[in-house]
Amino acid sequence: MPxxxxxxxxxxxxxxxxxxxxxxxxxxxxxxxxLNVKGKFPAPGKYYVEYCNQCGNCMDVCPTGAIExxxxxxxxxxxxxxxxxxxxxxxxxxxxxxxxxxxxKCNDCGQCAExxxxxxxxxxxxxxxx
Amino acid sequence: MIYGxxxxxxxxxxxxxxxxxxxxxxxxxxxxxxGRGFTAKILYDENPPNVHPFSPENIFIVAMGPLSGHxxxxxxxxxxxxxxxxxGGYGDSNMGGHFGVTMKYAGYDVMIxxxxxxxxxxxxxxxxxxxxxxxxxYWGRGSAEVEEAMKKDLxxxxxxxxxxxxxxxxxxxxxxxxxxxxxxxxxGIGAVLGSKNxxxxxxxxxxxxxxxxxxxxxEKGKKMYGDLRKKPGFTGWTPQGTAGITxxxxxxxxxxxxxxxxxxCDYAEKINGEAVLKELKITDKGCFSCPTPCGKYGHAKxxxxxxxxxxxxxxxxxxxxxxxxxxxxxDIAYLNYICxxxxxxxxxxxxxxSFAFECFEKGLLTKEDxxxxxSFGDFESAxxxxxxxxxxxxxxxxxxxxxRGAAATIGKGSDxxxxxxxxxxxxxxxxxNAPGMMLGxxxxxxxxxxGRCWVLGNDVAGSAVVGNVNDLISGEQxxxxxxxxxxxxxxxxVLKSQHIRPAxxxxxxxxxQFMEIGLETSYYEEVFYAITGRKFSWVELERLSEKLWHxxxxxxxxxxxxxxxxxxxxxxxxxTEPIPDGPNKGHFIELEAIEEMLDHxxxxxxxxxxxxxxxxxxxxxxxxx
Amino acid sequence: MQxxxxxxxxxxxxxxxxxxxxxxxxxxxxxxxxxxxxxxxxAEISPMLTPMIIVNNKSCSSINEVIVEDSTIxxxxxxxGG
Numbered sequence: 001m002p003x004x005x006x007x008x009x010x011x012x013x014x015x016x017x018x019x020x021x022x023x024x025x026x027x028x029x030x031x032x033x034x035l036n037v038k039g040k041f042p043a044p045g046k047y048y049v050e051y052c053n054q055c056g057n058c059m060d061v062c063p064t065g066a067i068e069x070x071x072x073x074x075x076x077x078x079x080x081x082x083x084x085x086x087x088x089x090x091x092x093x094x095x096x097x098x099x100x101x102x103x104x105k106c107n108d109c110g111q112c113a114e115x116x117x118x119x120x121x122x123x124x125x126x127x128x129x130x
Numbered sequence: 131m132i133y134g135x136x137x138x139x140x141x142x143x144x145x146x147x148x149x150x151x152x153x154x155x156x157x158x159x160x161x162x163x164x165g166r167g168f169t170a171k172i173l174y175d176e177n178p179p180n181v182h183p184f185s186p187e188n189i190f191i192v193a194m195g196p197l198s199g200h201x202x203x204x205x206x207x208x209x210x211x212x213x214x215x216x217x218g219g220y221g222d223s224n225m226g227g228h229f230g231v232t233m234k235y236a237g238y239d240v241m242i243x244x245x246x247x248x249x250x251x252x253x254x255x256x257x258x259x260x261x262x263x264x265x266x267x268y269w270g271r272g273s274a275e276v277e278e279a280m281k282k283d284l285x286x287x288x289x290x291x292x293x294x295x296x297x298x299x300x301x302x303x304x305x306x307x308x309x310x311x312x313x314x315x316x317x318g319i320g321a322v323l324g325s326k327n328x329x330x331x332x333x334x335x336x337x338x339x340x341x342x343x344x345x346x347x348x349e350k351g352k353k354m355y356g357d358l359r360k361k362p363g364f365t366g367w368t369p370q371g372t373a374g375i376t377x378x379x380x381x382x383x384x385x386x387x388x389x390x391x392x393x394x395c396d397y398a399e400k401i402n403g404e405a406v407l408k409e410l411k412i413t414d415k416g417c418f419s420c421p422t423p424c425g426k427y428g429h430a431k432x433x434x435x436x437x438x439x440x441x442x443x444x445x446x447x448x449x450x451x452x453x454x455x456x457x458x459x460x461d462i463a464y465l466n467y468i469c470x471x472x473x474x475x476x477x478x479x480x481x482x483x484s485f486a487f488e489c490f491e492k493g494l495l496t497k498e499d500x501x502x503x504x505s506f507g508d509f510e511s512a513x514x515x516x517x518x519x520x521x522x523x524x525x526x527x528x529x530x531x532x533x534r535g536a537a538a539t540i541g542k543g544s545d546x547x548x549x550x551x552x553x554x555x556x557x558x559x560x561x562x563n564a565p566g567m568m569l570g571x572x573x574x575x576x577x578x579x580x581g582r583c584w585v586l587g588n589d590v591a592g593s594a595v596v597g598n599v600n601d602l603i604s605g606e607q608x609x610x611x612x613x614x615x616x617x618x619x620x621x622x623x624v625l626k627s628q629h630i631r632p633a634x635x636x637x638x639x640x641x642x643q644f645m646e647i648g649l650e651t652s653y654y655e656e657v658f659y660a661i662t663g664r665k666f667s668w669v670e671l672e673r674l675s676e677k678l679w680h681x682x683x684x685x686x687x688x689x690x691x692x693x694x695x696x697x698x699x700x701x702x703x704x705x706t707e708p709i710p711d712g713p714n715k716g717h718f719i720e721l722e723a724i725e726e727m728l729d730h731x732x733x734x735x736x737x738x739x740x741x742x743x744x745x746x747x748x749x750x751x752x753x754x755x
Numbered sequence: 756m757q758x759x760x761x762x763x764x765x766x767x768x769x770x771x772x773x774x775x776x777x778x779x780x781x782x783x784x785x786x787x788x789x790x791x792x793x794x795x796x797x798a799e800i801s802p803m804l805t806p807m808i809i810v811n812n813k814s815c816s817s818i819n820e821v822i823v824e825d826s827t828i829x830x831x832x833x834x835x836g837g
Contacts, residue, residue, distance in 0.1 A: 029338025117421030648764020
């Protein structure tokens, strides 16, 4: 079951971004996370999180074969990445990051869903419940 | 590099357009840690003595704490400070949301603004790039309206704070607004930005903050989130946020009603947390990294218009609601929205309005003075007055000075019911039968504010412990009557609260998870170490928090002429007028009790009988002033 | 039936300051149904200090609500406003 998001209970806290960046880059820096947290205010007054749903568009455009799929998860091999940024352009959710000359993406580690205090991000078929 | 911190102080002089960045000094970090520690020290050391709050030389400080911006619950609190327009002394105000953490991600733990821009301007920060930009097209417009426009103009990833017309017009209870519903509300902080011709500050930050032990922070931070869920308070708190306390306050006679004439109302169920959920709420809206979002963002519909607004939370419900005798939840929410757009602190606005209503009721203000008939319970009166205040038009110009200033102008004994301490209006807790709360309000450094001390539960517990219960309760949880609370033993409880509550303003987190939900202090010690590499105990933090009481008191001594004991008295109403009805019928605080409490409090603080820190106390806390 | 009572930190701390130590969680046994009011009296906890009561993860609207089976009751003490 891929990562799910429901904005019914999302409060825009960005804890998902914090755990992602801390885990992957050892820093407190939400802008490095593989999720975007956006609010639409004043109306309709809800939050929206963009995240990697492992659609594979990135692999389709990668010219060097640096992106491969295993068990439904697309991973970037940093040694093969030439920093062309085609994957970043192709990503429909703008959640691939370009850091120190190389593209980085979500590897479906699940920590965002694990920590989400609102159950907005989850792997559950039932979706959010608090 | 200092782990946990961004490492830089950003100084902006608006008169010279000079932007200077200096490294955050290890000595400042070591001794004052962050947030409220930084603001107290910097204001004392750097603000020119006897500067006028609206003078260009009055500095405006934004300070983050070491835990701000890191992975733990509610690490998004931002601390602001300046010389207060309301009191003329030390003033600070704390705000949730996302602004301050983004400033830290841009590379700055502290921002100090002085001078005055030549034209209406805003400050634009994009990591290293800092500019002062023309804001003429935004000037005069509402706070949320401008934030929305700036996000369109600059980009969604900017975090923005704004002032409204009230700040532009130097209303002494003007606030700063951010993120469509968060405020740095108190002490007139918005007016200081207005006096500098600054409409907004927009910040984008992508740099990240170094962490001493990321693996340990991952472990300890996750534990905080996980363990918090298991606390009994976790499910109780979030659904209604602070509005959940309205019924209880009404039931124990702590709900300010009709300018604190009374202590409860007969329509609490129309303006309580359930009413907020049922009538208004769209989203649970929270601050950065917060697992227990207390904000209730919703939509209000009234006869004069409808609006999206975050709130009303408890203070606004009580002070713009029952305190103004307004019983329609949509009307209260709309008044909340008006205050937010105009940039007015809802706490002070509620008390100023109720003061004006009482003046009118007593004939101290006439229709000619005000421009129309105004009264308690009249929503349109309230809307009218708020707009007059923000524009400083007519009677608005008098009321814009706050209740202390307005009472001085109106005279005729109106100071009897000008509900403030040191010039800052009281907040949402009737305290004539709550001596701990009373003392906390009296002695708070910034004026009457519950942020420094909240011990109402303790005050009520004195009446509610085993043995009295059956006499007191009729059917539900409300009290028939409450016996007179004892004031003799409140000082230690007040001191403790005054050290703990604002301690969170030092480390840069919300206090709710600890205070209301019960996350133990050891969690904070553990993440503090993981983030900074510094072993800093809770005991040391409380000690620092205590030290700041002396430092801020000395700032007030320096800046407020004749400052001392007489500035610590509550409003006359509270020691001369018994509560007329409700569970606290007949109660008030006697002057004798006030004097006793102050004597014991000063003793407990190590201050002399005039409330001035003794030189022994200053030496004991390492303050060479 | 077994009724598990949990006290929030704010409630625990208020009682502690008043000189009364409660455990964060404890049980009450009863052969017959009890109202929440009865349960509070039995536990010697004042309804005046429990503005919020959660019964089995649902907010309870009245202390006259009757409990008929094993339940967990969470008592939230007075909380400060914003």
